[in-house]
Amino acid sequence: MDVARSELSEAGTPVACRSCQARHGVVCGALSRHQLRELGRHSLRRKVDAGSQIVAQGAESSFYSNIMRGVVKLCKVMPDGRQQIVGLQFAPDFVGRPFVRESTLSAEAATDAEICVFPRNLLDRMISETPELQRSLHDQALKELDAAREWMLTLGRRTAEEKVASLLHLIATHAEPQTATSTAFDLPLSRAEIADFLGLTIETVSRQLTRLRKGGVIRIENVRHIVVPDMDELEKKISA
Amino acid sequence: MDVARSELSEAGTPVACRSCQARHGVVCGALSRHQLRELGRHSLRRKVDAGSQIVAQGAESSFYSNIMRGVVKLCKVMPDGRQQIVGLQFAPDFVGRPFVRESTLSAEAATDAEICVFPRNLLDRMISETPELQRSLHDQALKELDAAREWMLTLGRRTAEEKVASLLHLIATHAEPQTATSTAFDLPLSRAEIADFLGLTIETVSRQLTRLRKGGVIRIENVRHIVVPDMDELEKKISA
DNA sequence: ACGGACATTTGATCTGGATCAAATCGCGAG
DNA sequence: CTCGCGATTTGATCCAGATCAAATGTCCGT
Structure with a gap:
C-alpha cells in the first residue's frame, strides 16, 4: 500500500476505495466478504489523468490495479522510439502481470480514468488462496489472449x-x-x-x-x- | 475419450499414452498421482503428420492436448483466404482454449508431432478441482499473452x-x-x-x-x- | 537416373502506405 | 475575441514490400 501510494503519488488524486467493496472489477467480484474487507483496507482509489503512466515498461511494479472508469492503453516501445499499442483495457479490467515482477510493457491512461490500486504482495497471496480469483484472472488472461491474436491478424493481414x-x-x-x-x-x-x-x-x-x-x-x-x-x-x- | 478418438481418427497413429504418466506437459505436471492415473486412462497418445489439423477454426472441439514432440502452429484465416499464424507452440505446451467450446483459431502440426489428447469434460473438471492445474494453465496463458504482444510489436512496427x-x-x-x-x-x-x-x-x-x-x-x-x-x-x- | 509437381529463389515492375511539406482546425490562455 | 501551438487534414512524392513472371531446386515415385 505504502509503496503503491508513493509510486503513484505524482499523478492523480487519491480517494478512499469504496468501489472494490461494491464488488466491481475482475478482482473484487471473486473475493469473499472477509477478503474484500482486507483488500479494501490496503487499497486506494485513484484518479489518473489522460496520458499519465500507470506502470512503466521494464520497471518493477509492486502494485496491481483495477480499472473503475476510463480506458487504459498497453504500449511497447522500441529503443529507437517506434511504438506499438498492444492492447486497450476498459472497466472493469485488471491491470498488471500476475507472477512476474518486471513489466514488459507500459500501461497508460488513454482517457481520464479511475483505478483501484492494491499491493502486489497482498493480491498474490489472495490469488494463491482463492481459486475463484485465480479463475477470474485466468479468464481475463484468456480473453486478452484472444483479443491479442485477433489483433495480430489485423496487424499482419x-x-x-x-x-x-x-x-x-x-x-x-x-x-x-x-x-x-x-x-x-x-x-x-x-x-x-x-x-x-x-x-x-x-x-x-x-x-x-x-x-x-x-x-x-x-x-x-x-x-x-x-x-x-x-x-x-x-x-x-x-x-x- | 471416445469422442477424441473418433475426432482424431483420420490423422495419425494412436498409441498408448505413457508420457502423461511420466509427468510431461503443462497439464500432467500439476496433477496428483491419482488424477494422473485417471487422466491416463482416458488419454491417448497420437502421432500427427506435419500439416494435419488438430483443431479447426470455428469448430467445436471436445478435447484438449499436450504437445509431446514437434511444433504446432496456431492460425487464423479470413473468409477471403488471407491467413495469419498467431502463435507457435512447442513441447510441452498445452493446446486448447479452456472454458470456451468453439475455437477461434485452428491448430495444425507444423512438423511431425506427437500429442497427448484428453477429453475436455474430464480436464475441465480437473481444472476446477485442482488449483495447481489452474495455476499451471494460467501461467501458460500469460506466457502466450506476452509472446503474442511481443509479436504484435513485430507485426506492427x-x-x-x-x-x-x-x-x-x-x-x-x-x-x-x-x-x-x-x-x-x-x-x-x-x-x-x-x-x-x-x-x-x-x-x-x-x-x-x-x-x-x-x-x-x-x-x-x-x-x-x-x-x-x-x-x-x-x-x-x-x-x- | 529420370520426370514431374511443388517449393524456393531471383528478377522486373507496380502500388499502398510512408515520408516530406503545407495548410487548417481547435482549444486554452490572456 | 484573438493569439499561438499542437493536433489534424490534405497534398506531393518516394520507397519497401507486393505482385507478376521466370528460372532453379528439391524431393518423391517409377
Missing part, C-alpha cells in the same frame, strides 16, 4: 482501411451507448495513438478516416466523436 | 528484415542444440508459413533470408536448416 474500420468496431463494441443500428462513441485515442495501435502513420489513419466518411460509413461529428449510422456497413469494411 | 530476424531468433530460442556463440536449427515452417507468421509474402521472406545470408548473419545449410554463427549479430538485426 489487413489493409489500412480495414485496420481503421477494425479499430472503430472495437471501440464501438466496448463503448456503451448503442442502439440496434446506430452507434455513436467518443474515441479514447488520438490519431497518433490510433496509428500506434494499427501499425500505421497518423497521415494514413487520417486519410482512411476521411475515406470512410466520404463513403458514408461513418460521420465525424468532432475529431473525437464518431457516429456509425449502420454497423453492418462498418463490418463489411473489415471483411471478417 | 518492424521492417521485413527485422521480422525475419525476429522469427529466426524465436526459433533459435526454442530449439535445443545451441552452444554459447553458435546455433544451428531446423526451421519448423515453410517459407509460406513464415510469410503468414510475419505478415509478409514468400518472396519477401526469401529475399530477406538471402540478405541475411549475404550479410554473414546466417548460413543456409539447407532450405530448412539454418546456422547462426553469432547470435549477437542476429539480435542486432532485430533492434530490440
